[in-house]
Amino acid sequence: MKNKITIKDIAKLAGTSVSTVSRVINDSPSVSDKKRNHIKQIIADNNFQPNMLARGMVSNKTQTLAVVVSDINNPYFTDLISQIEVISRNAGYTLLLINTMTAGKMNKDNSTQLEINAFKNILERHVDGVLILGGEIDRESVADNYLTALNELNDQIPVVIIGQKIDGCNALFVERDQFRSAEIITQHLLALGNRRIAFIGGEPGIRITSQRLAAFKETMNIYSKVDEHLVILNDYYPQSGYDGMNSLLNSEEKLPDAVVAINDRVAWGVFRALHDHGLNSPDDIAVGSCDAFPNGEFMTPRITTVNQHNESLGKIALHFLFQLIDNKELNRTEETHLPELIIRESCGAKKRDEKND
Amino acid sequence: MKNKITIKDIAKLAGTSVSTVSRVINDSPSVSDKKRNHIKQIIADNNFQPNMLARGMVSNKTQTLAVVVSDINNPYFTDLISQIEVISRNAGYTLLLINTMTAGKMNKDNSTQLEINAFKNILERHVDGVLILGGEIDRESVADNYLTALNELNDQIPVVIIGQKIDGCNALFVERDQFRSAEIITQHLLALGNRRIAFIGGEPGIRITSQRLAAFKETMNIYSKVDEHLVILNDYYPQSGYDGMNSLLNSEEKLPDAVVAINDRVAWGVFRALHDHGLNSPDDIAVGSCDAFPNGEFMTPRITTVNQHNESLGKIALHFLFQLIDNKELNRTEETHLPELIIRESCGAKKRDEKND
DNA sequence: GTGTAAAAAGAAAGCGCTTAACAAAATAGA
């Protein structure tokens, strides 16, 4: 490891003072063009990179954003992170990534503690802003010490949370209407004539699940009624859909006409279970879901789902975060993106249209 | 934003000197238990977090690792990152995440420049170690300025690269045998009696593609021969498999008996194309691939693929990186993980067994 | 030439911390 070259070295090489070199680095005006060019040349020749730690100490800016994410393997978050990375990079920020879920499910206390630790870490590092995706915030009830830690963090550093607003939290929230999206897909399935509809997937105690499930139930109750045997929660992954559908298929109960899967990945498992039983979607059982994950059009059948326009979430959240960092007045426009039904094959709408032609 | 509390404030509150407080923070022995406890109490009461920038300046350690990744949306990398995050966090490091691909494909110059910029950024931030996943390193030929920048980075900070060794690069490489995995799946397909086999997916000019394609061709040439019309490269995503398979299905050429997809996601698109043409895998066309992505067992048909044990890559890479950071002698054991065939449904091996019973 | 204002350059303080060097106090041995 070579010894790092410092601003002092550059000053010496250029035969000038440290402060003049600093002025050149920071594009301060009061340096003559001649000297400026000379110094720039020397900086380039020696491949000098100013030490950001030192700059950060005095300027109180680290050009760093912390991203706290509960599950980096979830493509919903990955999508978000990659958007966030690009926008941040273009704005001159680098991301500190903090994942708070180890592997699989964790017990609640443990994950709460992990997030609180993350906040401490963030505080130590003096980042300029914090973005929180999912995690504890998704829970229906948040521990008091978590809320305290989060508010303390937000006292020191601007925090923007992508998720549903929670009471008592002072951070800024950017949210999507999770109720509405489940309502849309349930209405669609009902409109196609299905009356006995199952709900599969989602983790109990997590807000997105309760909201979507509530939407499902309320909507169902208008035209039909919910058979509680047909509501099977678990988590958000294909295995969950597979197990859920299988238990329905293997039970004594009458089979449903249709299934609302909590998201496309769960639907994937549902399809697999159906196929294993020689059944077919949409002909035997229609399946609809939410979230429009990438590549849903390659599933067999192509999945009918609800696009929440999550692709704009990262952009909006950063927009706010940058405003907070710069102490600007918040301008909460351009936030509304309504969920939108994407009709593909798995609910059978197109097939029905063809028949009616 | 509250004013941050500093070590000075703690010293004043504790009626002692800054250095004594520092000793307590750093668990230095020469402080009496009484004073130590008193100071610890005050630190806790005031929720004091030492400023890591300041600590980093003097100690030359930032407890930060940079992770440079070309495409954070690729689940192969996401898997890797999430492992890396957990291990790093447990070792007291936080990750700086730098994604170098914006969206979709980029032209080569642009992405080279993005990575070089990333290296500069890393240098400025004085991280303790760097991990590189994919990116330029994957290309068959690397630009000179890229190699120079990479070597300069490695001169200052330990760099570990997960990928195939490139000439002239001084960083440490951790690799998997990409040739072997394609060889395995091709052999499997040949052993099942297929002779006319297509190769779909992968990006020309990227090393993993050339290596797997070379393995495919060499293996094929032993028992059969390669019809160049049946080799269709593009990229690594379902669309690529879909388009590739479709073009085969729509062409005048005789259809292949089997397909080697470069990875499971490409195979996914292949299945979709087959299905659109009323064809079925493995009955009409067998499909095998590499990489054993998560949830492959939920595909229809369940995919037969080759597990590269990439799950151990992150662990091994960090193991080395930590050794380099601590200036330890490198101990390159436990590195061998042979690729392994996972037989599921899509090549038809099990069906054949049943028939023979 | 002198005088003055503006521009350019430099000196020095300080960001929050660690740590070497030193000083003081406590303990031990003679």
Added chain:
DNA sequence: TCTATTTTGTTAAGCGCTTTCTTTTTACAC
């Protein structure tokens, strides 16, 4: 009791930079 040693605490330097305050240089008018 007195010195030698160990333990505990303090002072101050310095990490690499920014920035305020000062000084020097330059430009221009008279």
